Amino acid sequence: MSSLGKGLAxxxxxxxxxxxxFSVRLRKLDPYLNVDPGTMSPFEHGEVFVTDDGAETDLDLGHYERFTGVPARNTDSISSGRVYSNVLEKERRGDYLGKTIQVVPHVTNEIKDFLHIGEDEVDFMLCEIGGTVGDIEGLPFFEAIRQFSHDKPRGQCIFMHLTLLPYLAASGELKTKPTQHSVKELQSIGIAPDILVCRSEHPIPEKEREKIALFCNVRKDSVVAAYDLKSIYEAPLAYHKQGLDQAVLDAFNISPAPKPDLQIWNDVYDRIHTTDGEVNIAIVGKYTQLEDAYKSFKEALTHGGMANRVKVNVSWVDAEVFDSQDAAPYLEGFHAVLVPGGFGERGTEGKIKAAEFARTRKIPYFGICLGMQMAVIEAARNVVGMADAGSEEFDYEAGKKRFEPVVYHLKEWVQGNAKIKRKTDDNKGGTMRLGSYDATLTAGSKVAEIYGSLTIEERHRHRYEVDTKYRAQLEEAGLCFSGMSPDGKLPEIVEWTGHPWFIGVQFHPELKSKPFAPHPLFADFVRAAVESSRLV
Incomplete structure (x- = not known):
């Protein structure tokens, strides 16, 4: 079933x-028919993770990067929609020479071709298939990996299956039958798991472990327990304790196995569990009912806490609640406020009020993507005096002009040596400013001090930009444009001078933060929150 932790495992x-x-690369195969998650609602699929090369991918790729530090690529994520799209494009071009197109071999070959990409670059390629065994959407993927394993020389490919061991409180026992049936389903399509990872809320008795091994045709030491943890960053040490990595090396007949150096993860564990205090930070957004919608934000704040050896208590505040009322009753008591990205007008008035609250109360504020744009609109309205300041995005959504657009639709920009152009009515999927772009920082600015550099590279995902024609008025009011695109046309960072910590960024720094390498902006934001907590 979903949400058991395949991505984390x-x-x-x-x-x-x-x-x-060993060197590794991880990739995700998703059976859904969307070409990618880019146009899916956060309520449907959680956040969209963006790679350096501009791919919109599943949030599991965020886990892959955070745990391994290996930057994901657009070749590390594929869906049924992308597979079928590729097959149909080839059919239209005549690549199949008039043959009848079928799931086997054409769709399965497309999946196998994806699995082969870059396989010679690393020692281990870990490929996760989303969904649940038995789902009709996943059958082409299961058939493809069955074929793939036979195409490989013996001992070059193994299968690992994650299952649930439910606990029946009435009888006080773990039930192994769901695992047995799941394995039986896989075996019926020609796949025999080499390793079973069994998710359980309770310790797995030796008798149950032996039973699983016997009826699922695996070695007993290849039945690996996956228990609930206080933090996801305990997972490497927990899985090592349960013998997962050793089971994998045994399955590949790698002996003697190199001894692991777990110093990094021991340090991460220590920073999670040994803290010098705590801070309370509010995330003001509109997808707060589903925490996975802001997964990378929460993890980056946790990393910032590790850097400062404090526990970060994150509270989710629905921006719509104070769209038409004062934000103070909802935000008082927090040591810092973060306003994340998003699309559409819903909840934006609340985000603007959150920016005003942080600016006037001198509370640390971190605005990311739309959060930066709302901070600029707040400044334009309440400091510069442009009462009707707003975004072209909201006018377009409403079908009429209501605002003076301080934020406008991005029509063209430079990517490498090429000029990219977009129209308002372009298709939604894959048409934003996506991926990694350079920015130039202002010497002496707070962000230049935090980064320790005047040039940075960060990932973007947006189709609206702050208009530079208002820059002079805003900077005269105290809102400094401290980061710009190298050509000086696109604002990347704004910050209030004279404020303890008020920074808005157009990019998504949370996507590059890791527990063993916290992003400098998040590390310093949490530091500022600690300072704020001492003033309360």
Whole structure:
């Protein structure tokens, strides 16, 4: 079933293999028919993770990067929609020479071709298939990996299956039958798991472990327990304790196995559990009912806490609640405020009020993507005096002009040596400013001090930009444009001079933060929150 932790198990295994000196790459195969998650609602699929090369991917790729530090690429994520799209494009071009196009071999070959990409670059390629065994959407993927394993020389490919061991409180026992049936379903399509990772809320008795091994046709030491943890960053050490990495090396007949160096993860564990205090930070957004919608933000704040050895208590505040009322009753008591990205007008008035609250109360404020744009609109309205300041995005959504657009639709920009052009009515999927772009920082600014550099590279995902024609008025009021695109046309960072910590960024720094390498902006934001907590 979903949400058992396939992505986390894959990421933790990748980290453990790295600790033993091997190189790894992880990739995700999703059976849904969307070409990518870019146009899916956050309520449907959680956040969209963006790679350096501009791919919009599943949030599990965020786990892969956070645990291994290996930057994901657009070749590390594929869906049924992308597979079928590729197959149909080839059919239209005549690549199949008039043959009848079928799931086997054409769709399965497309999936296998994806699995082969870059396989010679690393020691281990870990490929996670989303969904649940038995789902009709996943059958082409299961058939493809069955074929893939036979195409490979013996001992070059193994299967790992994650299952649930439910606990029946009435009888006080763990039930192994769901695992047995899941394995039986896989075996019926020609796949025999080499390793079983069993998710359980309770310790797995030796008798149950032996039973699973017997009826699922695996070695007993290949039945690996996956228990609930206080922090996901305990997973590498927990899986190592349960013998997951050793089971994988045994399955590949790698002996003697290199001894692991777990110093990084021991340090991470220590920073999670040994803290010098705590801070309370509010995330003011509109997808607060589903925490996965802001997964990378929460993790980056946790990393910032590790850097400062404090526990970060994150509270989710629905921006719509104070769209038409004062934000103070909802935000008082927090040591800092973060306003994340988003699309559409819903909840934006609340985000503007959150920016005003942080600016006037001198509370640390971190605005990311739309959060930066709302901070600029707040400044234009309440400091510069442009009462009707707003965004072209909201006018377009409403179908009429209501605002003076301080934020406008991005029509063209430079990517490498090419000029990219977009129209308002372009298709939604893949048409934003996506991926990694350079920015130039102002010497002496707070962000230049935080980064320790005047040039940075960060990931973007947006189609609206702050208009520079208002820059002079805003800077005269005290809102400094401290980061710009190299050509000086696109604002990347704004900050209030004279404020303890008020920074807005157009990019998404949370996507590059890791527990063993916290992003400098998040590390310093949490530091500022600690300072704020001492003033309360």
């Amino acid at each position: 894959s990421a933790a295994l990748g980290a453990l293999l790295q600790a033993r000196g």
